[in-house]
Amino acid sequence: MAVVEGSLHQQEETVSRRIVGIKELVDAGLHAVPPLYVRPPHERPAFSLLAAPTADHPQYCIPTIDLTALASDRRDDAARNQVIRELGCACEEWGFFQVVNHGVELAVIQRLREAARRFFNQPAEERMRFHSQNFRSPVGYSTSFNPAVEKVREWRDTLSINRFPGICNGFQEPPEICKKEVQEYIGGVEALAGRLYKAIYESLGFDKEYIEREVPSIPRLLMGINYYPPCPDPSLTLGLSGHSDVSCLTILHPDVVPGLEIKYKGTWVPVVPADPSAFVVNLADQTEILTNGKYKSIEHRVVTNGEKPRMSIACFFGPLEETMVGPLPTLVDESNPPRYKPTKFKDYTDNFASNRLLSDRGTLDFARI
Numbered sequence: 001m002a003v004v005e006g007s008l009h010q011q012e013e014t015v016s017r018r019i020v021g022i023k024e025l026v027d028a029g030l031h032a033v034p035p036l037y038v039r040p041p042h043e044r045p046a047f048s049l050l051a052a053p054t055a056d057h058p059q060y061c062i063p064t065i066d067l068t069a070l071a072s073d074r075r076d077d078a079a080r081n082q083v084i085r086e087l088g089c090a091c092e093e094w095g096f097f098q099v100v101n102h103g104v105e106l107a108v109i110q111r112l113r114e115a116a117r118r119f120f121n122q123p124a125e126e127r128m129r130f131h132s133q134n135f136r137s138p139v140g141y142s143t144s145f146n147p148a149v150e151k152v153r154e155w156r157d158t159l160s161i162n163r164f165p166g167i168c169n170g171f172q173e174p175p176e177i178c179k180k181e182v183q184e185y186i187g188g189v190e191a192l193a194g195r196l197y198k199a200i201y202e203s204l205g206f207d208k209e210y211i212e213r214e215v216p217s218i219p220r221l222l223m224g225i226n227y228y229p230p231c232p233d234p235s236l237t238l239g240l241s242g243h244s245d246v247s248c249l250t251i252l253h254p255d256v257v258p259g260l261e262i263k264y265k266g267t268w269v270p271v272v273p274a275d276p277s278a279f280v281v282n283l284a285d286q287t288e289i290l291t292n293g294k295y296k297s298i299e300h301r302v303v304t305n306g307e308k309p310r311m312s313i314a315c316f317f318g319p320l321e322e323t324m325v326g327p328l329p330t331l332v333d334e335s336n337p338p339r340y341k342p343t344k345f346k347d348y349t350d351n352f353a354s355n356r357l358l359s360d361r362g363t364l365d366f367a368r369i
């Protein structure tokens, strides 16, 4: 479908600049992608090289790891050690993997997805009561990344719910329509994040005492529920442009509607959920810094869908804002010098907020030596 021209084009541009959410625009009836959402040719999804990872391309499927044995706390448990090895391989090779049998009940996930759908299906005025583009707000309903400055908008609206100890401490303020479900979901996912985070550092050969002493804990949580409405022409726009996540660890419930793609060896590879309960886990920038680049924070993006809306739930786990993050001492020596300088996490996130739009990998460059 072509980009709209002439007066219709101007009308839609006026409408889309005034309107806060892309959902409003789509709900009002949209037959073409407004210019404000059309990406320059080199950023368009046509640059994906694969239609979908299939059995013919197993080399393009991120690993799926069964976490059943991680429930055991015994370090001499052979099945548990096997899971740790699989995690280590996935972290080194991909920086992205899926987990199944992770301990969070499917019913808990489904209840939140249903409640979030109720939130997004409310009249715009109800959603706009929570409007904020500030990522540090306890609760914020936002659109795109930073509509005040970006030349091209992302095709998504997001409900964010935060717990940043020292800034906003509780989850007391999620919208009533999904509050109970948000709290229940966070309870489960947070426990999973704790288990996974330790296991990831165990996969580097560290013992419990070392991890507790040297690896920053991850009490800061940002939850983003992304809503991507159907798009009249997915070839022109992106739900979320290429980025790497800033924190330590991200646990995402993707949706059965596809859209997420990761950049693997220069190719955009779609992520296909292993089953409806699977989470997609990825390492974020602070983990790349802590491991001095051994485990990578991988660039990813979201393409839109022509027919169906898509909704993803991302939980970003990170350190306290005042924490200095640099390579762990045991991972640095003369033959492997530090690649990153110690950086305060608050400065890192501030830089991300103002510079993400300027460059694909600009965020990690902020700490790179």
Ligand SMILES: O=C(O)CCC(=O)C(=O)O
Pocket: 224, 226, 240, 245, 252, 254, 259, 260, 300, 301, 302, 311, 312, 314
């Ligand atoms: O929607 C998705 O699948 C990914 C979302 C994401 O990458 C993010 O919120 O940072």
Ligand SMILES: [Fe+2]
Pocket: 243, 244, 245, 300
């Ligand atoms: Fe992301």
